[in-house]
Amino acid sequence: MQTPWALSLRWIDTDVERAHWRTTANYRFLPTLQAGLEWNVEAGEVNPIATWFFLREDRWKPAAFLGTSSDRIGSPKGTRATFLTVAKNLDPVPASVYASVNYSEWSAGWNVPFGANIEVVPRVTIQPMYDGERTHLLATWSGDRFSVTAIWAWMEDPGLAISAGF
Secondary structure (H helix, E strand, C coil): CCEEEEEEEEEEEECCCCHHHEEEEEEEEEEEEEEEEEEEEECCCCEEEEEEEEEECCCCCCEEEEEEEEECCCCCCCCCEEEEEEEEEECCCCCCEEEEEEEEEECCCCCCCCCEEEEEECCCCEEEEECCCCEEEEEEEEEEEEEEEEEECCCEEEEEEEEEEC
């Protein structure tokens, strides 16, 4: 069930100031449009975030969305990213894949993040991902309106994210 509000808190055990703590709050204004704020606590930074879901997935076509947020994990204060992402479920396999074309202000150029979500057991997924520069691994347990994610950022720093919708 989609809820209009979503809150997320992420912590990564790193010395990188902007990556250590991140909080987001999103509101779904329309079924296809959500926007909110991202707060990078230790960097003293609050920025807008937004995602427009302009193509719904069906049997033959992927989902597609356009968005903006802060740049990658570990990027310096003030750098943003704008991205176009396509995603597709791999039915009947319990997995989905995605790829993005991402403009990074940090790199002052384009990169191509990609990854997959693989259902291990019901409500538990693993997500290997490449953010356009570095690799990460996530493991998520999802409830109806709540999720907990273990993070292995850069394949070296542990972290945790907690998200809730209401």
